[in-house]
Amino acid sequence: xxxxxxxxxxxxxxxxxxxxxxxxxxxxxxxxxxxxxxxxxxxxxxxxxxxxxxxxxxxxxxxxxxxxxxxxxxxxxxxxxxxxxxxxxxxxxxxxxxxxxxxxxxxxxxxxxxxxxxxxxxxxxxxxxxxxxxxxxxxxxxxxxxxxxxxxxxxxxxxxxxxxxxxxxxxxxxxxxxxxxxxxxxxxxxxxxxxxxxxxxxxxxxxxxxxxxxxxxxxxxxxxxxxxxxxxxxxxxxxxxxxxxxxxxxxxxxxxxxxxxxxxxxxxxxxxxxxxxxxxxxxxxxxxxxxxxxxxxxxxxxxxxxxxxxxxxxxxxxxxxxxxxxxxxxxxxxxxxxxxxxxxxxxxxxxxxxxxxxxxxxxxxxxxxxxxxxxxxxxxxxxxxxxxxxxxxxxxxxxxxxxxxxxxxxxxxxxxxxxxxxxxxxxxxxxxxxxxxxxxxxxxxxxx
Numbered sequence: 438x439x440x441x442x443x444x445x446x447x448x449x450x451x452x453x454x455x456x457x458x459x460x461x462x463x464x465x466x467x468x469x470x471x472x473x474x475x476x477x478x479x480x481x482x483x484x485x486x487x488x489x490x491x492x493x494x495x496x497x498x499x500x501x502x503x504x505x506x507x508x509x510x511x512x513x514x515x516x517x518x519x520x521x522x523x524x525x526x527x528x529x530x531x532x533x534x535x536x537x538x539x540x541x542x543x544x545x546x547x548x549x550x551x552x553x554x555x556x557x558x559x560x561x562x563x564x565x566x567x568x569x570x571x572x573x574x575x576x577x578x579x580x581x582x583x584x585x586x587x588x589x590x591x592x593x594x595x596x597x598x599x600x601x602x603x604x605x606x607x608x609x610x611x612x613x614x615x616x617x618x619x620x621x622x623x624x625x626x627x628x629x630x631x632x633x634x635x636x637x638x639x640x641x642x643x644x645x646x647x648x649x650x651x652x653x654x655x656x657x658x659x660x661x662x663x664x665x666x667x668x669x670x671x672x673x674x675x676x677x678x679x680x681x682x683x684x685x686x687x688x689x690x691x692x693x694x695x696x697x698x699x700x701x702x703x704x705x706x707x708x709x710x711x712x713x714x715x716x717x718x719x720x721x722x723x724x725x726x727x728x729x730x731x732x733x734x735x736x737x738x739x740x741x742x743x744x745x746x747x748x749x750x751x752x753x754x755x756x757x758x759x760x761x762x763x764x765x766x767x768x769x770x771x772x773x774x775x776x777x778x779x780x781x782x783x784x785x786x787x788x789x790x791x792x793x794x795x796x797x798x799x800x801x802x803x804x805x806x807x808x809x810x811x812x813x814x815x816x817x818x819x820x821x822x823x824x825x826x827x828x829x830x831x832x833x834x835x836x837x838x839x840x841x842x843x844x845x846x847x848x849x850x851x852x853x854x855x856x857x858x859x860x861x862x863x864x865x866x867x868x869x870x871x872x873x874x875x876x877x878x879x880x881x882x883x884x885x
Contacts, residue, residue: 440754442747448593449731449758455595457727462602464719466638469610471716473617474631476782479709484564485628486712487555488548490697491569492576494690495540499580501686502529502536503587504733504813505679508820509671510591511734512884515741521884522657524668526588528675531664533580544573555701564628571632578636578643585646591734592656601645609638678883681822685829692833696859699841707852709783710791714798717777721766725806728758732814740819745880752815752874756807763806771799793853801860804867811870820881821873828869832862 475482506529513521543551548569552562586598612634619625626633650659700711732755739748774795778788812825841859844850850858873879 439757440747440750442750445735445751445754448735449728452590452593452595452731452734453724453727455599455727456590456730457724459595459598459602460719460723460726462599462606464716464723466602466606466609468716468720469606469613470631470635471712472780473613474628475709475713477617477627479705479783479787480558480560481564481628482712482783483556483558483705483708484552484561485568485631486708487552487561487697487701488565488568488572490555490694491540491544491551492572492579494687494694495536495576496579496583497686497690497693498536498683499533499583501683502533502679503583504686504817505529505675505682505822506584507587507591507733508678508682508737508817508822509675509883510588511737511818512741512820512882514592515738516884518884519657521668521671522588522592523659523663524666524671525675526584526657526659527664527666528668528672529679530581530584533584534577537577537580541573541576544569544576555698558705561705568628568632571629572636575636575639578639582639582642582646585650588657588659589650589654590730591737593734593738594654594656597646597649597654600649601642604645605638605642608641609634612637674883678820678822681826682817685822685826688826689829689833692829692838695838696841699838699845699855699859702845703852703855706784706787707790709787710794710852711856713777713781713783713787713791714794717770717773717795718798718802721770721773721802722805722809725759725762725766725809728755728762729810729814732810733818736815736818740880740882741884743882748819748880749877752819752877752879755810755815756871756874759807759810760803762810763803766806767799767802770795770802774799790852793851794856797853797857797860801857801863804863807867808863808870811874812866815874816870816879819879820883821879824873824879828866829862832865832869836865837862 470485471482474485506525509525510522513525548566549562551569552565556562556565582601586601589595589597613631615621615623616626616630616633617628618630651661697708701708732751736748736751739751774792778791781788812828816822816825837859840861841855844858845855
């Protein structure tokens with residue numbers, strides 16, 4: 438099961454560790470936002486959490502576009518075809534900009550209607566509306582930055598992301614402190630201050646990423662004029678390979694929004710508790726996410742080199758790694774629960790619910806680890822994007838969402854039981870992913 442190829446383990450460290458550190462920085466940003474906004478009370482925390490569902494949908498769409506491009510770019514990098522990589526970057530950048538403009542319109546024109554989907558509390562709707570009417574500007578910066586970082590990751594250039602998101606962390610936390618609470622003579626803006634801070638931080642990300650790829654990057658040497666390039670065959674290939682990935686992410690994020698809606702039915706305290714749980718999950722999963730992204734790049738590069746035996750060997754090794762990381766993450770999540778809650782100014786009821794949800798989360802983390810590394814890493818990197826799409830549709834929409842809703846509305850189950858039902862797709866997905874990888878029928882060279 439475990440490969441003896443030393444290059445494999447060196448690549449994991451060189452790719453996964455910087456990505457894990459990037460994820461840790463992203464976690465720190467989320468944690469800082471959550472704690473600072475949470476200090477304003479449950480309603481403010483719930484308002485920002487629910488308002489960010491729009492960005493969450495947009496972010497996952499961007500990740501889908503970037504991941505679809507990654508499948509092609511990583512395999513073309515294995516073939517050393519730089520021209521094709523330039524054309525793919527140009528294609529996905531244009532698609533991302535169009536998507537950003539659509540979501541910006543929703544945030545500016547229909548913020549109240551969007552918030553009403555998740556809450557009927559007028560205070561939460563009003564604060565969420567204020568947040569959306571500021572944060573929308575950041576969507577265009579995020580879209581382009583995401584494509585740049587994704588493309589660089591596909592060719593094993595990952596350290597720049599630490600600079601990009603490290604600078605973002607510093608800017609975001611400092612401006613949060615100033616604008617949310619009105620320190621250093623600034624006006625006390627509350628949730629609007631959080632939105633302004635995040636927007637400026639994403640502008641900083643965009644400037645650094647763009648400056649790097651134009652003036653310092655030496656592998657693919659992409660220039661702004663390359664955005665004018667196009668190739669009908671590559672456009673067709675992108676939608677053939679990336680289309681299922683984008684659809685997969687949209688199906689998943691819409692499902693996650695439905696899950697958030699079900700969570701919201703359980704009350705403001707449960708929404709706040711789930712927000713805390715999400716931040717903790719980000720922390721304990723940073724290396725899992727890093728290894729999953731490394732798997733996609735390494736598998737894609739290997740298939741591009743047409744070394745299919747090694748790709749299968751790598752795939753089997755990642756199964757063992759995923760199990761180990763899931764167990765370690767679950768133990769850490771369970772152990773830090775009470776200490777994390779000391780950071781939040783929320784009610785005892787919210788803290789109690791958060792403890793219950795995090796206990797369930799710790800138990801299923803090993804399955805989430807398998808699902809992410811195998812589905813998002815191996816299978817997607819191997820070009821088996823349609824299987825991943827089908828699995829998500831069946832398990833999330835066909836099992837988890839119906840079970841969670843019925844458990845709440847029909848049987849009136851407690852919060853931890855409903856949460857377990859809402860996460861049941863992770864268990865089934867993990868089993869399906871292991872079977873698929875071990876059968877070895879997932880390898881698809883999309884550059885032929």
